[in-house]
Amino acid sequence: METLLQQLTNGLVLGSLYALIALGYTMVYGLLQLFNFAHGELFMAGAYVALFVISAFGAAAAGPIVAMVGVMLVAFVAAGIGSGLLGLATERFAYRPIANAPRIAALISVLGVSIVLQNAVMLIAGRRNKVFPHLIPDGKILLGSVQITYVQVFIILFSIVLMVALLMFVNRTIFGMSIRAVAENRDAARLMGVNVTRVIQLVFLIGPALGGIAGVMFGMYYGTIFFTMGFVSGIKAFTAAVVGGIGSIQGAVLGGLMLGLLESLGAGYLPLITGGLLGNEYRDIFAFAILILVLVFKPEGLLGGRAGKVKV
Amino acid sequence: MGTRVRTYAALAAVVALFLILSIALAACGGGDTTTTAAPASGTTAGEATTTSAAPAGPIKIGFSGPLTGNGAAVGQDYLNGVMLYLDKINAEGGVNGQTIEVVKEDDLMDPKNSTVVAQKLVDAGVIAVLGPLTSGSTIPTLNIYGDANIAQLTPASNPDVTAQGFTHVFRVDPDDLAQGGNIGRYCYDKLGAKTAAVINDKQAFGQGVSEEFQKAFEAAGGTVTSVNGITPGDVDFRAVLTKIKSENPDMVYFGGVAQEGGLIVKQLRDLGMEQIFFAPDQCFGPEFIKIGGDATEGAYISYQGPPLDSTPELKTFLEEFSAAYGAEPFVGQFGYTSAQLVVEALKTTGAADGAAIIEALHSGEFQTILGPYTFEENGAMGGGGTIYVYQVKDGKDGYLEASVPE
């Protein structure tokens, strides 16, 4: 029983990370019906930018709580700005020139961007893993025999805060309204005076920024970052977004949490279920299989309905 | 209908013509520098064909290893060891009056490239090749070098490398059988672990060494509670570790590389698991400790080489290497040793001839900085080789003891 609870806890944290990354995918997709391949790499790049910035702070990262919190905030801001700017650059150079061309062109273009980003980071920062500071004091809470580290608690809580903030932004602000308007009907929005180009840029700023912040959390949680961390996480997060209902923010959250839980439980119990035939190494296949199943049987996803619009 | 039949007939005619022409052209023998009367699949090295007889010029030795890409650090370090020794030899006037020229090729640890490189080196007329460095990239090159009768010295540790029936290949370090097997016994006898959970990364090396560990551990009397696979590139192992926690083994053996090893040991301790953690040579060195952080304290690592300050020769080597390249070696000593072996073999035969070197390596005992070397008939290290056990203390690999094969 404690094992199950532990697996669930692990899954919840993993799911929160997926959910955060998925938010970026779902926003861009909701607006442009474009799967931004580069998003996974933007998530990775944000972590590197943050690391670069906070390495200037050296010992403060491990010092008194106040200093730690300060460094952590700096990390988040740096990652958000870094990924956000890269997202804007992607929109400007890889999307806008072919915005009216068939989708296949844009997809290949952002695929190219993802490869460029990944290799650029590799060449600049090196192939080896980089150590990422915890930014949160080490320590555990014991609930029965379930071990939860402070970092894990932080990730769950902060993710909730971010998601709520995003929802409020999309629903309660003018900017959010303009995003929803453009997602609903681009021409009508233009006729109503909405600057569509700005809106697209906004989404290409916010989505990747969230991804970058998720990248910092990844670094805090695993203690290390590496230039290939965006690839598989990216696909899984996209799976999460699709499973939850692409274009829907709650869908991304739900999908992310579900995927995290399924993966943890699956990895833990797969040998048991299959009598030892399939082990933990098939975990990724799990995610892909779920993706294919959902897309085939319920392409709108769990919370979907109006496929492909940013909605509440 | 009629047009279609005619078109197909025309097509068939063209095809037939092309086939006949190409076979005729090929049969007249074109463009091959080394040909083989190819034996059926998987037999021993073919008959001796044109080997580069001793040219008047320099002796050519080839190097095949990753110089760019993921393995670049390892490949470069190995090559540095090789060059350190060969530059010294050349400065002293070479071997048998001839200087040595190293033909360096980058194979990116990838079988697709290492086979192309192998062909290149054979065409270049090398008499011996150092490398490739990984088992996956070495195995496909065996018949290329074998057919050309070129002595091949490699650190590739998968037992399959010497199990193909070739006689030209030599392994310069203990193989996975030795490492895993040796450590399996060690953990049961010396560390007192009675139960073990095994994790491996489903790659050639990691899986090979952990399978040998399991065999030896069970043979000594231990029980393996579960064998678990991970995928390289994964970061979150809590699920599989939680499952292992419920099995409550005395130790966890991980067959894999530093990146995953560091993450696993970290998450292991995060979950409150206090088992002994043991990892093979890929986790030796600062990378594992960097990634795993404080959690690596107390972890055991096995390695094929003794500490670099344990003998006067090694100390000298360490000084020279650090002076020449500005950093301490981590695999360079094996490169150095493999170069030593080739040169010593050359001195023994007096002839710069691939077949002669192979003969000499099989029949002699050679002194190197890593100790005396002999080779079995299949090219494995004579006697299996000693494995050295380290334990991480204060953020560094601290030497514990040598574990000699039975």
Added chain:
Amino acid sequence: MAAERIESPPQSGPLSRANAALGRAAGIPAVRYAALGVLAALVVALPFMAGSNYIIRVGITAGIYIILSLGLNIVVGYCGLLDLGYVAFYALGAYVYAFLASPHFGVHWPWFAVLPISIMVPAIFGVLLGIPVLRLRGDYLAIVTLGFGEIIRLFLNNLDRVTNGPKGIANLDKVNLFGFQFSTPTRYYYLVFFFVLLGIVAIRRLGRSRIGRAWGAIREDQEAAKAIGLNTHSLKLRAFAMGASFAGIAGILFAGFQGFVSPESFTFGESVIIFCMITLGGMGSIPGAILGSIILVLLPEVLRPIADYRMLFYGLLLVLVMTQRPQGLWPSKQRRRELVEADEAGREQ
């Protein structure tokens, strides 16, 4: 949505002038035939001009990639389906040979008997995958096929009792056709190029046939194609299956050549490379696919000193080609006609 075409974005400057010049040169029949003639002569004579086996091996690699590009071209270029998991079919073709002609299972079928199986198994997988999946929209299809490619690779790597896992299967039988051994690189070179030729002929016929035109209709506007009564699903399946068979042929040729297969040869990166080849050369264009393949096989050999930058370069290539010259270096006649018309129509407004 109205019919969309891949258009060159209007622009001025040296890039667009080079664009135009390329287009004009490729349009003159004399230039094209001369180029083709020279190329053909070079191809046939390569093994004799080559000073070493190394060059011939590069030639064989180029040939295999040409077959792969031709196959992917059917799926992406003709039919407009974004398949990012194409490498899976390649892997299947190679592993079929490894299963049926090596010491692994102790089965040693002759090459000509394995060949049809290497063609059919990927095709069957293609159809099986396609049935549920080809109903999906472009981007979903891309991800799903990517996932499929990864799944196949993961299974090949993890099912070690069947596939020998990450160690791969070695000592594959040498290719032997009725007693004639393809044991030297030169002979193998001609074998590969025989299939390249076959592939080109097959694709040309396909492109001009009814099914080829039907594929074009689907690529241009799927809804309209359905409206005029085309069974789009069945047509897409056929494109998928054909593309997969090409990959299967490439797979068996690769396996026979390398004598060894392992999962690490069949990563997503490979799919990307093949994609680059047809994108660079020109999607839907046979000479384009060939040109793209040759360039992207030779380039890494030539650029070995800066091998680290290779993938970065490929990524940039994708972005630049799609944004600046989406029709590629040597677009198909059909595309050029479409573009010229589109350009003129645009200018009249």
